Amino acid sequence: MAVxxxxxxxxxxxxxxxxxxHALVDGHLRGDVPDYxxxxxxxxxxxxxxxxxxxxxxxxxxxxxGRQLDLSSLGQLAVDKHSTGGVGDTTSLxxxxxxxxxxxxxxxxxxxxxxxxxxxxxxxESLPGFRVDLSAEQFVEQLGTxxxxxxxxxxxxxxxxxxLYALRDVTATVASVPLIASSVMSKKLAGGAPIIVLDVxxxxxxxxxxxxxxxxxAEAMIAIGQAAxxxxxxxxxxxxxxxxxxxxxxxEVRQAVNALRGSTDSPRLLELARVLAAEMLLLAGxxxxxxxAHHLIAxxxxxxxxxxxxxxxxxxxxxxxxxxxxxxxxxxARLRRAVPASGDGYLAVVxxxxxxxxxxxxxxxxxxxxxxxxxxxxxxxxxxxxSPVTRGEPLAVIHANDDARLAEALALLAxxxxxAPEPADPPPLIRARMSAEx
Amino acid sequence: MAVxxxxxxxxxxxxxxxxxxHALVDGHLRGDVPDYxxxxxxxxxxxxxxxxxxxxxxxxxxxxxGRQLDLSSLGQLAVDKHSTGGVGDTTSLxxxxxxxxxxxxxxxxxxxxxxxxxxxxxxxESLPGFRVDLSAEQFVEQLGTxxxxxxxxxxxxxxxxxxLYALRDVTATVASVPLIASSVMSKKLAGGAPIIVLDVxxxxxxxxxxxxxxxxxAEAMIAIGQAAxxxxxxxxxxxxxxxxxxxxxxxEVRQAVNALRGSTDSPRLLELARVLAAEMLLLAGxxxxxxxAHHLIAxxxxxxxxxxxxxxxxxxxxxxxxxxxxxxxxxxARLRRAVPASGDGYLAVVxxxxxxxxxxxxxxxxxxxxxxxxxxxxxxxxxxxxSPVTRGEPLAVIHANDDARLAEALALLAxxxxxAPEPADPPPLIRARMSAEx
Numbered sequence: 016m017a018v019x020x021x022x023x024x025x026x027x028x029x030x031x032x033x034x035x036x037h038a039l040v041d042g043h044l045r046g047d048v049p050d051y052x053x054x055x056x057x058x059x060x061x062x063x064x065x066x067x068x069x070x071x072x073x074x075x076x077x078x079x080x081g082r083q084l085d086l087s088s089l090g091q092l093a094v095d096k097h098s099t100g101g102v103g104d105t106t107s108l109x110x111x112x113x114x115x116x117x118x119x120x121x122x123x124x125x126x127x128x129x130x131x132x133x134x135x136x137x138x139x140e141s142l143p144g145f146r147v148d149l150s151a152e153q154f155v156e157q158l159g160t161x162x163x164x165x166x167x168x169x170x171x172x173x174x175x176x177x178x179l180y181a182l183r184d185v186t187a188t189v190a191s192v193p194l195i196a197s198s199v200m201s202k203k204l205a206g207g208a209p210i211i212v213l214d215v216x217x218x219x220x221x222x223x224x225x226x227x228x229x230x231x232x233a234e235a236m237i238a239i240g241q242a243a244x245x246x247x248x249x250x251x252x253x254x255x256x257x258x259x260x261x262x263x264x265x266x267e268v269r270q271a272v273n274a275l276r277g278s279t280d281s282p283r284l285l286e287l288a289r290v291l292a293a294e295m296l297l298l299a300g301x302x303x304x305x306x307x308a309h310h311l312i313a314x315x316x317x318x319x320x321x322x323x324x325x326x327x328x329x330x331x332x333x334x335x336x337x338x339x340x341x342x343x344x345x346x347x348a349r350l351r352r353a354v355p356a357s358g359d360g361y362l363a364v365v366x367x368x369x370x371x372x373x374x375x376x377x378x379x380x381x382x383x384x385x386x387x388x389x390x391x392x393x394x395x396x397x398x399x400x401x402s403p404v405t406r407g408e409p410l411a412v413i414h415a416n417d418d419a420r421l422a423e424a425l426a427l428l429a430x431x432x433x434x435a436p437e438p439a440d441p442p443p444l445i446r447a448r449m450s451a452e453x
Numbered sequence: 454m455a456v457x458x459x460x461x462x463x464x465x466x467x468x469x470x471x472x473x474x475h476a477l478v479d480g481h482l483r484g485d486v487p488d489y490x491x492x493x494x495x496x497x498x499x500x501x502x503x504x505x506x507x508x509x510x511x512x513x514x515x516x517x518x519g520r521q522l523d524l525s526s527l528g529q530l531a532v533d534k535h536s537t538g539g540v541g542d543t544t545s546l547x548x549x550x551x552x553x554x555x556x557x558x559x560x561x562x563x564x565x566x567x568x569x570x571x572x573x574x575x576x577x578e579s580l581p582g583f584r585v586d587l588s589a590e591q592f593v594e595q596l597g598t599x600x601x602x603x604x605x606x607x608x609x610x611x612x613x614x615x616x617l618y619a620l621r622d623v624t625a626t627v628a629s630v631p632l633i634a635s636s637v638m639s640k641k642l643a644g645g646a647p648i649i650v651l652d653v654x655x656x657x658x659x660x661x662x663x664x665x666x667x668x669x670x671a672e673a674m675i676a677i678g679q680a681a682x683x684x685x686x687x688x689x690x691x692x693x694x695x696x697x698x699x700x701x702x703x704x705e706v707r708q709a710v711n712a713l714r715g716s717t718d719s720p721r722l723l724e725l726a727r728v729l730a731a732e733m734l735l736l737a738g739x740x741x742x743x744x745x746a747h748h749l750i751a752x753x754x755x756x757x758x759x760x761x762x763x764x765x766x767x768x769x770x771x772x773x774x775x776x777x778x779x780x781x782x783x784x785x786a787r788l789r790r791a792v793p794a795s796g797d798g799y800l801a802v803v804x805x806x807x808x809x810x811x812x813x814x815x816x817x818x819x820x821x822x823x824x825x826x827x828x829x830x831x832x833x834x835x836x837x838x839x840s841p842v843t844r845g846e847p848l849a850v851i852h853a854n855d856d857a858r859l860a861e862a863l864a865l866l867a868x869x870x871x872x873a874p875e876p877a878d879p880p881p882l883i884r885a886r887m888s889a890e891x
Contacts, residue, residue: 023625026499050489055624058496061464186493187461 018042018052025059033072040076044175050182057179057188065193070235071242073193077201078243080175084151084207086122089159093120094295095208097199099223099232101216102367103257103396107135107165108271109288110295112324115163116315117292119299122158122208123165124172136167137380141265141345141390145334163328172205190222196235204243210298211240211247212291217446218255220367226251226446233449241451248294251447252287256365256400259284263379263393263414265345272342275322283399283444290445346391348377348416352425353409360434362402362410369431370394370411373424377415392416394428400441404434456480456490463497471510478514482613488620495617495626503631508673509680511631515639516681518613522589522645524560527597531558532733533646535637537661537670539654540805541695541834545573545603546709547726548733550762553601554753555730557737560596560646561603562610574605575818579703579783579828583772601766610643633660634673641683648684648736650729651675655884656693658805664689664884671887679889686732689885690725694803694838697722701817701831701852703783710780713760721837721882728883784829786854790863791847798872800840800848807869808832808849811862815853830854832866838879842872 021035031039039056042048065073086093096110111121125135125147136147149157149166157164170177176198183189203211213236216222217229233249240247259281261270274285293308302308315321326336338344374380378389395412398404410432415421459473469477477494480486503511524531534548549559563573563585574585587595587604595602608615614636621627641649651674654660655667671687678685697719699708712723731746740746753759764774776782812818816827833850836842848870853859 019623019625022496026496026625050487051492051620052624054489055492055496055626058460058464058493058500059625062496062500182489185457186490187457187464187497188493 018048022052022056022059025056025063028063030066030069033076036069036073036076040073040175040179041080044080044178053179053182054186054188057183057186057194060193061188061191067235067238067242070193070197071239074197074200074204074239075243077173077175077179077197078204081173081205082151082169082171083205084155084172086155086158086207086209088155089120091120092210092299093122093158093208094210094212094299095122095124095203095206096212096214096291096295097203098214099195099199099216099221101254101258102220102371103259103262103267104216105138105259105261105267105271106214106284106288106291108138108268108325109274109284110292111163111165112275112328113288113292113312113315113321114295115161115328116320116324117296117301117311118162119296119301120158120162121164121295122154122206124168124202124206125165126168135165137388138264138267139165139329139334141268142329142334142336142338145329146332149332157331161324161327161331163324164332165328166332168202173201176201192228192232192235195222196232196239200236200239203240204245209245210295211245212294212298213247213249214287214291215249215251216254217251218253218367218442220257220371221254230447230449233447237449237451246298248298248448248450250290250294250445251449253442253444253446254367255442257367257370257396258287260396260399261393262370262374262396263377264388264390265347266393266395266414268338269342269345272322272325272339275316275325277316286444348391348414350413350415350418350421352413352415352421354411354413354425354428354432356404356406356408356410356432356434358406358434360404360436361438362398362400362404362432363435363439364431364433365396365398365400366431369427370396373413373427373431376423376427377413377420378417389416394424401438403438456486460490460494460497463494463501466501468504468507471514474507474511474514478511478613478617479518482518482616491617491620492624492626495621495624495632498631499626499629505673505676505680508631508635509677512635512638512642512677513681515611515613515617515635516642519611519643520589520607520609521643522593522610524593524596524645524647526593527558529558530648530737531560531596531646532648532650532737533560533562533641533644534650534652534729534733535641536652537637537654537659539692539696540658540809541697541700541705542654543576543697543699543705543709544652544722544726544729546576546706546763547712547722548730549601549603550713550766551726551730551750551753551759552733553599553766554758554762555734555739555749556600557734557739558596558600559602559733560592560644562606562640562644563603564606573603575826576702576705577603577767577772579706580767580772580774580776583767584770587770595769599762599765599769601762602770603766604770606640611639614639628660630666630670630673634670634677638674638677641678642681648733649678650733650736651685651687652725652729653687653689654692655689656691656805656880658695658809659692668885668887671885675887675889684736686736686886686888688728688732688883689887691880691882691884692805693880695805695808695834696725698834698837699831700808700812700834701815702826702828703785704831704833704852706776707780707783710760710763710777713754713763715754724882786829786852788851788853788856788859790851790853790859792849792851792863792866792870794842794844794846794848794870794872796844796872798842798874799876800836800838800842800870801873801877802869802871803834803836803838804869807865808834811851811865811869814861814865815851815858816855827854832862839876841876
């Protein structure tokens with residue numbers, strides 16, 4: 016099979032068969048198909064898109080390129096949860112123990128933070144000793160014993176995605192619905208959970224800036240899941256402002272712990288966590304209806320079982336669980352500086368990208384792979400979109416360990432806020448709930 | 454400058470500056486920019502096209518990637534001629550000596566035949582001893598002494614095109630108007646001739662199948678020439694049937710020699726040669742008007758000076774000129790076989806691709822670079838489009854050196870002809886004459 020002919024067919028808007036996609040993608044992984052041919056094909060996919068059938072075939076080929084976890088030994092349905100990446104989005108740290116505490120095993124594979132979006136693994140590493148690199152055997156075992164696991168993507172799972180992603184990153188072929196959908200879903204399929212709940216962010220702090228783009232991505236991922244026999248629900252959720260009030264690794268762990276203790280400090284984070292958790296419980300059959308699911312969730316928050324599950328998860332992965340009960344033991348930054356409001360009015364913009372950039376400058380995130388991270392630093396937002404503000408009042412507090420970086424973050428944050436004379440309603444948090452037609 | 458950002462801009466339909474194109478294309482030539490990034494950019498160019506400014510910048514960058522010939526020492530304007538490639542198209546072998554015999558130096562750089570289109574260099578190598586690989590110094594010197602030169606593309610000229618073309622060939626990015634136009638024109642610009650006459654073929658035997666595609670390519674090349682200060686005329690000409698009646702290397706040399714001797718055996722070849730030659734003479738200022746140009750052409754054919762110029766060119770490049778005067782000394786094939794008409798009627802199709810494939814099977818062309826060529830073999834067409842035919846009458850004669858290949862060529866040629874009950878006019882030879890607006 017001549018690879019140039021496959022590229023040419025996609026270039027002209029045609030589709031490749033599963034065998035052809037296997038020759039291309041698996042051939043690339045094995046080194047038989049050179050990067051330059053795959054790069055041309057990737058750009059042709061950006062151009063022409065993929066039919067649902069072709070996309071499902073591609074994703075399956077990627078999922079089957081490495082090991083595939085078998086979770087059947089659990090004896091019950093496990094769920095997985097994935098977010099396309101946002102700012103101040105510590106939902107997984109709330110949802111995973113919460114759902115597990117309600118009796119449904121949660122098998123969560125997470126990534127590192129890169130660019131503007133934070134990474135669950137980086138947050139958990141604020142806890143001394145926490146190990147994110149579990150073997151497949153350890154992963155499945157902990158799922159059985161603790162009922163919850165959050166680990167790094169194993170390089171054994173969907174290795175074709177790893178190689179494709181590295182190439183997409185340097186060939187400007189990241190921004191493509193089928194390529195994003197196949198990248199996410201190939202790892203979810205290889206991860207083995209029969210139930211998958213997706214959180215597709217949209218807005219100025221997300222990869223998908225508009226709701227229609229986010230819906231398109233959600234639809235593509237749902238169709239892949241359906242073709243692979245998985246149960247998938249996707250929520251399109253707002254990323255016009257940071258989700259929680261904390262942006263930074265230890266700050267977000269603290270916020271998640273507070274939420275699991277019932278704090279309503281961050282109502283948007285708590286609302287999203289409840290919505291996602293309820294969906295996971297319903298799909299897993301742990302609750303007969305939404306009311307039942309929300310009842311289970313309220314109880315797990317109230318009786319401390321959700322918090323206890325986080326403690327168990329941290330301990331099982333070698334971390335020190337003490338800060339779960341004494342959050343003041345989490346790393347804290349040396350310097351604090353308030354960002355004052357420049358005038359009176361209502362917050363019309365809280366730009367999540369500007370907040371993320373400020374946090375990254377402080378050392379909370381990576382601009383490049385391999386950059387080191389300071390767990391203590393970050394930005395604590397005092398106000399959310401639509402709030403009334405008065406001149407001089409703090410809009411945010413910067414947590415820093417370095418004076419020069421503090422100054423840079425301050426400058427970046429100055430551009431993050433817009434104050435308008437009239438109030439406007441912030442966009443709704445949950446934009447859409449989508450699932451395959453029965 | 455991050456290459457991925459340049460690719461991304463083109464992906465989104467934007468344009469790159471000349472400095473950015475230089476970084477990309479020259480960086481690729483030097484090995485600083487990897488093939489996979491260039492491949493993604495090439496596919497993005499296929500997708501988004503290029504503005505005239507961007508295309509001129511790209512072509513200039515490619516032309517400046519190597520040596521550029523300086524023909525100013527000639528003391529008069531030299532002309533170049535280029536065809537996008539057709540079947541039975543031996544025009545250059547007629548036009549180059551004809552125009553030179555009228556006093557205008559012709560600096561022609563040619564390619565090898567590849568795929569269905571024949572190559573002027575392969576035809577000339579039917580003459581024992583003929584050398585196509587002249588140095589730049591030899592090329593310019595012969596232009597001064599003989600006034601005509603036909604040599605192979607020097608690898609020193611537009612080397613960026615050579616590297617890009619090799620990549621396009623394996624990444625399905627050949628079929629793109631800006632990429633074809635920049636490839637052709639970068640070599641023409643580096644070749645140094647201030648006047649360029651282009652023959653853009655259209656029809657089933659050409660890369661551009663429709664007249665509108667051919668016009669688009671012609672316009673792009675004219676705009677590049679204008680931006681580079683060259684005088685360019687492009688003709689869009691018919692390739693619905695082979696141009697001349699001979700397809701094969703020595704056969705086409707013989708046909709060119711016959712045409713230079715005034716034979717009207719192949720009226721379409723002669724008509725095209727006259728049209729192109731007249732344009733070259735007019736643009737070079739050798740004739741005041743078309744009538745004057747055609748007068749010069751008729752005289753050069755009649756008085757033998759055009760034929761003498763071909764003899765001089767062959768001798769200057771080390772070839773044996775005897776066959777110019779005794780064409781029976783050209784290589785001839787051992788086997789002849791007529792292809793009979795399958796019925797009565799009028800020739801409605803003479804498929805140039807089928808004829809070319811038959812000739813290639815006989816050994817006249819290359820399916821892959823490096824294939825060897827048999828100068829003697831080929832196909833001699835007895836009839837042209839629209840001719841009346843009677844059952845059993847020969848439509849073509851196959852010239853072969855191998856029985857098995859003869860049988861294969863016969864089978865291929867059987868599909869080349871369609872006989873219809875009613876006559877239809879063949880398409881006009883000259884579809885359009887295009888040049889830059891003054």
